Amino acid sequence: MLNGALLDRVQSFKYLGHIVTADLKDDVDMERERRALCVRANMLARRFARCSSDVKITLFKAYCTSLYTCGLWADYTQRAYNALRVQYNNAFRAVLGLPRYCSASGMFAGAHTACFHATMRVRAAALVRRVRASANTVLAMIADRLDCPYIVHCCNRHVRTGVG
Template sequence: MTDDDDIIKQTTKLLVVGNTLQRKCSYCSRELKMELFRSHCYYIYCNSLWSRFKVATLNRLKICHNGILKRLLRLPRWSSSSLAFARNGVNTLDVIRRHSAFSLRSRVELYTNSIITSVRQSSAFVCGPIQQRWLGLLFVYNVG
């Protein structure tokens, strides 16, 4: 089972939100647009639990996220997304996913509930796909 269907649903939701923001906020200030972008485009439901998906599916979500920001700011399609995110003080999808993974991982590690503690200490969790995805998102491994 993969998380592709969930990512596709989130992409569709994000497209609807982005189109609504673009339509309703054409005369808003840049600051208001960025605040609306933060409040409506940062929450990607259950993204910290995605562990098995096609890279192409996640890339479509990233392209959608980048496109919404560019359309809100009326930037050309060929302009740099990373520069637009940096100049406007908003997080990219990769940063949002890292924050979500860190937050959930921290909460799982702090819980003292006996069931969560036993799951957390099991080899299925320690070596499982979610833990591996979290480690991949949160840590950069230098090889060589």
Template sequence: MNGHLSNHIMYADDLVLISSSSAGLCQLLHECEKYGMSHDVKYNAKKSAVMIFRSATLKGCSIPECKLKWVTLHVVTTYRYLGNYISDDLSDDNDTNRQCRTLYVQGNIILRKFSMCSLEVKLTLFRLYCSPMYGVQLWWNYKKYPLNILHIAYHNILKLFIGMSKYESTSLLCTPFDVQCCQSVIRNMAYIFMCRLDISVNCILNDILTSGLIFTSRIRKHWNRLLYVNT
């Protein structure tokens, strides 16, 4: 991108290698092995995996085995990286389900521990621990059904905090209690993320932004559909 090669991404002890071919990936793994031997760095091959993003013409093609320290890496269709589920078909449905489960877990834990608190305290806890849904700003390729299930989970948890039955209408639920609805949370997080991208000094992000790829990408078009309305 922009004349710069970005074939590895590192965050703490998590490392991602990116290659457009299996031969290139094997070469990158070999470089990691050499670096590990010279710098006394150990890689856990059992916690490593290979994911293939195939084009339509390569759906049935197999690739040679990729090995790290003589251990063959498993080829996976879904993998959890930095808390988000990534799928080889670029679908966000698995991560939507992950967020739905997280909402129920967080909501039930808070209700169990703070059941005797006032409504104001409960709503504050809901805004702090249930409204910021991790990773939703990265979703763009999902089916309506998993997203609807997430909306239902969000508003059901809110009803439990308020003391309403889950069967009551949600249309007038959020405004009186000054709580964002689920759709508003997703739009707000997407907007904040877009603003952070525009001012980021990260070299990889700058390569994407200055190359113009971001304006033709499907995720950018999805953000525009979330935030802007044609009249």
């Protein structure tokens, strides 16, 4: 109740394009972005199939690497993260017309394009940089604390350990 009015309780809602769930997990929003990435990549692959690789790479970078609201993702399952990573790789293959079995690291390196992990690290770093540069006193207070859980999460995000 709020001022005598009954409030509806919902399991999720979309706010500024980001899906917020009752449990504050990010898997649903990651799935939203995975599907949106699939749509964008398929559209590019169809409309620009006859363009040069350079044009396709430029279009991929412009339309498929934004990963809208990914800087807000803080609590998600490895399954949701991997599903998005696989979709990102498949999107690049589709746009360039590459076979499904080609190496993801090789295709990104050959195209001088950031892989999924690099893109996510850049997005997280950009958010931390914007928070630290903000004139907002609340954000400045958060950014100045090196032990802030969210800043620690952003700084440690997508760090590979135990690569063998």
